[in-house]
Amino acid sequence: xxxTENSDALSQRLADSGLRSTPxxxxxxxxxxxxxxxxxxxxxxxxxxxxxxxxSLATVYNCLExxxxxxxxxxxxxxxxxxxxxxxxxxxxxFHDEQTGKTHDIDLPENLLDEVTxxxxxxxxAKSVEIIFRGKATPPTS
Amino acid sequence: xxxTENSDALSQRLADSGLRSTPxxxxxxxxxxxxxxxxxxxxxxxxxxxxxxxxSLATVYNCLExxxxxxxxxxxxxxxxxxxxxxxxxxxxxFHDEQTGKTHDIDLPENLLDEVTxxxxxxxxAKSVEIIFRGKATPPTS
DNA sequence: AGCTCAATTTAGAATAGTTCTAATTATCAC
DNA sequence: GTGATAATTAGAACTATTCTAAATTGAGCT
Numbered sequence: 001x002x003x004t005e006n007s008d009a010l011s012q013r014l015a016d017s018g019l020r021s022t023p024x025x026x027x028x029x030x031x032x033x034x035x036x037x038x039x040x041x042x043x044x045x046x047x048x049x050x051x052x053x054x055x056s057l058a059t060v061y062n063c064l065e066x067x068x069x070x071x072x073x074x075x076x077x078x079x080x081x082x083x084x085x086x087x088x089x090x091x092x093x094x095f096h097d098e099q100t101g102k103t104h105d106i107d108l109p110e111n112l113l114d115e116v117t118x119x120x121x122x123x124x125x126a127k128s129v130e131i132i133f134r135g136k137a138t139p140p141t142s
Numbered sequence: 143x144x145x146t147e148n149s150d151a152l153s154q155r156l157a158d159s160g161l162r163s164t165p166x167x168x169x170x171x172x173x174x175x176x177x178x179x180x181x182x183x184x185x186x187x188x189x190x191x192x193x194x195x196x197x198s199l200a201t202v203y204n205c206l207e208x209x210x211x212x213x214x215x216x217x218x219x220x221x222x223x224x225x226x227x228x229x230x231x232x233x234x235x236x237f238h239d240e241q242t243g244k245t246h247d248i249d250l251p252e253n254l255l256d257e258v259t260x261x262x263x264x265x266x267x268a269k270s271v272e273i274i275f276r277g278k279a280t281p282p283t284s
Numbered sequence: 285a286g287c288t289c290a291a292t293t294t295a296g297a298a299t300a301g302t303t304c305t306a307a308t309t310a311t312c313a314c
Numbered sequence: 315g316t317g318a319t320a321a322t323t324a325g326a327a328c329t330a331t332t333c334t335a336a337a338t339t340g341a342g343c344t
Contacts, residue, residue: 020291020340041330056294061331063293079219080302082330095266109261116258116273119251124237127277131258135269162311164321183301198323203302205322222330224301 013070027051028063029087032073038084038094038103076103078132093131104137148175155212169193170205171229174215180226180245218245220274235273246279 010029011021031047032039039047045060064085067073074086078096086094088105091113095104108131117126152171153163173189174181181189187202206227209215216228220238228236230247233255237246255271262268 022292022339024293054294056296058295058332059293075221077219077221079217080222080225080330083222093261095262095268098269104266106262106266112258112261116254117275119235119254120237120248120275123280123282124246124248124275125277125280126237126275127240128275130272130274130276132272132274133259133262133266133268133270134272136267138265138267140265162320164310166322196323198325200303200324201322222301 010072013072014066017070019066019070022063024048024052024055024059025063025066027055028060029067029072032067032085032087036087036105038076038086040082040084042082044085078103078134093133095133095135095137097137098134099136102137106131106133148172152214155214156208159212161208161212164205166190166194166197166201167205167208169197170202171209171214174209174227174229178229178247180218180228182224182226184224186227220245220276235275237275237277237279239279240276241278244279248273248275 010026014021014025027048028044031044035047041057041060041064044064045055045057048055048060064073064075068075068085071089072087074088076084076086076094078084078094084103086103086105091108093106093108095106096102097104113129116131117129120126148171152168156163156167169190170186173186177189183199183202183206186206187197187199190197190202206215206217210217210227213231214229216230218226218228218236220226220236226245228245228247233250235248235250237248238244239246250273258273259268259271
């Protein structure tokens with residue numbers, strides 16, 4: 001997908017929420033799409049600065065919140081560490097590698113979320129389910 | 143289970159980790175067992191004060207960390223809210239009610255955690271799995 | 285093109301939750 | 315009892331984030 005297409009998708013989603021497309025929002029969204037390593041707001045700030053040197057950290061927070069709000073990005077938290085941002089919209093869990101601190105997306109089989117949700121007793125109406133693994137990821141040596 | 147038995151369990155676990163049983167640790171653990179509403183450190187602080195008026199907040203944090211460390215208590219986080227503490231040791235998920243802010247324990251069927259863990263690709267070794275639901279809990283009117 | 289007005293961005297101050305520091309107090313082994 | 319170690323304490327410091335108020339931008343109208 002080209003950067004232009006991403007921009008289109010972005011403007012579309014923003015418009016849907018009655019919001020404007022701005023250079024800051026565009027660049028931040030592209031930064032997230034570009035390197036999907038679940039960066040923190042600070043890390044996004046650093047990356048965005050090379051393209052928009054005068055952007056402020058507050059704007060990074062604002063824009064990230066906006067992107068989360070219009071469902072283009074997911075915010076992920078581990079314990080009380082800084083919030084991380086993830087443009088993967090498919091249903092997925094997160095694996096948090098305790099040695100490296102890295103976060104891996106784990107795509108979920110079709111029906112798993114429903115299956116998990118189905119354990120809820122009557123009276124519990126879940127709008128979202130989050131699954132977090134913690135442990136050690138040993139990338140298979142080829 | 144009597145408070146004395148809890149104390150015994152506590153001293154035992156502490157001893158296992160080479161730690162001492164102290165009045166602060168005892169009282170804090172009992173406060174958690176007493177009212178299982180997933181209190182924050184601040185809330186624990188307030189409750190403990192009525193028994194140990196001179197305890198400091200730092201000690202509350204220290205003791206809670208100690209209890210978590212020797213597996214008597216679980217720390218639970220929702221987004222970037224304050225850490226909450228939970229003495230329920232059975233495998234369970236958490237349901238976070240967005241209206242009330244309350245947290246409910248959801249006991250898990252025997253095999254669910256294994257089932258969920260089994261979706262991990264080769265190379266991922268999970269030490270723990272956490273499942274968090276978010277939504278609305280409507281307690282069934284009797 | 286210029287005007288208006290709301291949306292957005294900005295810098296810096298403020299906040300919340302937690303951790304750190306250094307000093308004091310309690311407890312264990314001898 | 316004495317010395318060493320563990321635990322507690324008060325308050326300072328820290329981190330991530332949100333708030334505030336002012337400046338800038340841009341879309342829609344004329």
